[in-house]
Amino acid sequence: MVLTLSTTSAFLRGCMENLFLSMHHISKQYAGVRALDNVDFTIREGEIHCLVGTNGSGKSTLVKIISGVIKPSPSSEIEIYGKKVSRLTSAEAKKHGIEVIYQDLSLFPNLTVQENISLSGLFSGKKKTVSWKQCHETALTAMGKIGIALPLDCLVSELSMADQQLVAICRALTRDIHLLIMDEPTTALTTKEIEALLNVVVDLKSKGIATLFISHKLNEIMEVAERVSVIRDGKMIGCFSSSELDDKKIEFYMTGENISYCPYHIKPDRSQIPLLEMKKVSRRNSFKDIDFRLYRGEIVGITGLLGSGRTELALSLFGLNPFEEGEILIDGKMVTIDSVQKALAQHIAYVPENRLAEGVILDQSIGKNIVITVLDRMMDSLHLLAPQKMRETINHWVNELHIKIPSEDSSVKTLSGGNQQRVVIAKWIATDPRIFILDNPTVGIDIAAKASIHSVIKSLAVKGLGIIIISDEIPEVLYNCNRVLVMNRGRIIKEFDSASTTEDDIQSFIASRVV
Known part of the structure; x- marks a missing residue:
């Protein structure tokens, strides 16, 4: 223009x-x-x-x-x-009238949805008692503004990340606001929920309420x-x-x-025995009849709407959500993975979606976070932690993954999102995995940091690791994976070859399955 x-x-x-x-x-x-x-x-x-x-x-x-x-x-x-x-x-x-919804949401996990949404009203004025009827009405009104219905008596800790995000948004909307600041509000939301949120933003505008919207998802920026x-x-x-x-x-x-995207076109050798094979693997209320093969040097993407069973499947492979039926084979041999310890013994590593809550210990040092998964290897002959061995390991992975840190003794919370994610990746690469599962590895991370992390993932595949990337972002799985699997209601319903597929192909297919 x-x-x-x-x-x-x-x-x-x-x-x-x-x-x-x-x-x-x-x-x-x-x-x-x-x-x-x-x-x-x-x-x-x-x-x-x-x-x-x-x-x-x-x-x-x-x-x-x-x-x-x-x-x-x-x-x-x-x-x-x-x-x-x-x-x-x-x-x-x-x-x-300035309100902020931060990325960490600042919710109280031990309180109910209703209590979290109506929290400001509970402590306003000089009230000595709580009107639960008023709390109930406040929560319902806030949810009505974005057209959602959450279980009011459910503890927030029991909700998905997407629903927790919605609780935080509803809580902000209970106050008399003139400016609402939303920091990455759509990170864990489905397409339908994002549309509902954007409608709320437009509705706020009609009421004279300003919105400062912070997002790494550029398509959302251009839409609103x-x-x-x-x-x-x-x-x-x-x-x-x-x-x-x-x-x-x-x-x-x-x-x-100018950021350029380099697709991952290295073809794995599928004539060999699969590194990982799943046969009719099922878990009640999570996923069903999963047939899946992963080869050395292959990157497979899994996408689909939230609630499709993607993360539950990943947790099963990592022993946190053990499957109930079917078989898992590694190098052609049947294995049982019903604990994290058994997953680690099979050289499986898992980077969780919520790095702040599950991936790092924010108040601990960068160095301690990197070596926490391999402390047993940091011992000297007296079975005491060897400081020199720890420093060498920390320095190796900081340099290998180009983690920008002020000092290995600085806390992880001082780092940017991209460098925090590199720390999470480093601590799991340090375990020498053969199968590496990454759940939304670049969520809430900017464009430049995403490109860098994708480069790290591809370099691991080149070294022979089998990698699974779970992502809400279709470009992420399309441009960084050999194949893209679409899950819906706990089943794998479609496989796309990345070399002959477009973003629109995958997006249209997913949209056609939404009911």
């Missing part, structure tokens, strides 16, 4: 009208590192605005400043509805955004009308380079 002087002026005038939030010269420094450098940023009343950038670009820092979690440098200026805010704390941000702000290395690259942008332009602005 080429903007004329008149259209540019009109666009800029529109940007200045009905401003809810105006930020100028926003800077923030941590231990000599400039997280934000003189950033200007605005959001209009009722606007759908997307903020994009790679991990570590400064997005999270900007969101924390907007929500009052951290303070910017003294030279920074913040205005809400044209009035200068001298000190924006978390409490003040909430008073101004009026403006897109791109941040890179702490600097604001620009604020663009969505009509000016396409996927390639956004990728270039985010990374400063």
Whole structure:
């Protein structure tokens, strides 16, 4: 799109009208590192605005400043509805109607859906008792806004990631909001749930509520955004009308380079005995009659809607969700895998979908997270942990996977999402696996980090590992796998050859099975 002087002026005038939030010269420094450098940023009343950038670009820092979690440098200026805010704390941000849904959701797993959604109302005012009827009505009203029905008395810990995400969204919608910030809200949602969420965003706009939408899924950005702000290395690259942008332009602005996708075309030798074979493997209420072969050096993708049985199948192979019927063969020999220990004995490794809750120990050091799976190999002759052996192992995998760390003693929570995921991959590669299962390995990770992790996965396959990638993202399985299997209601219902298939082929097939 080429903007004329008149259209540019009109666009800029529109940007200045009905401003809810105006930020100028926003800077923030941590231990000599400039997280934000003189950033200007605005959001209009009722606007759908997307903020994009790679991990570590400064997005999270900007969101924390907007929500009052951290303070910017003294030279920074913040205005809400044209009035200068001298000190924006978390409490003040909430008073101004600013709410944030973070990636970790911040839910209480030991409370019910109803209690989590209506939590703010439980502690408002000087109430000494809880009105469960009011809690019930509040939860129902919030769910009605996005057209969902969750079991109100169910503990949040018993919900899927997708349903937990919906609980967090509903909780935010119970408050009087002017700006809702959604940080990767669709990460664990199905296509239908994403559509429902986007409808909510549009509905919020009609009520004058602004939405700041942060996502690595560019197709979502282009579907809902009026403006897109791109941040890179702490600097604001620009604020663009969505009509000016396409996927390639956004990728270039985010990374400063053109990202190319190299399909995985290395053909495994299928004349050999399969590395892994499953025959009529079933587990009640999870999956049924799974027939599957995986060869050395092969990458197989599994996709389908959430609830199709993909993750349950992966957990079964890793001994966490043992199958009840059928046979599993490794190198042609029947094996029993009914525990993690037996899976590890068969050299099977599993990278879970939720890396923050299940993949890493956030408060522990990077080094400890890497060697935790192989501590038995870190012993000296006295059966004590050998510091030198641990350091050598840590340094090897940090260098091998190009993990960017300040120090091996820094906690994992200080790393970007991409580097956290490399730590998870490193700790499992350290076990010398032959079969490597990765469940949504790049969820919530930016474009550049995704490309790097995909490169690591392909290099492992070249070395002879058999790899299974489970993913919601069709491009991820299509461009990184030899074959793509589609699961639906616990069964494998279709196999696609990646070399002769398009994204539309797979997407259309999945959509045709939705009822």
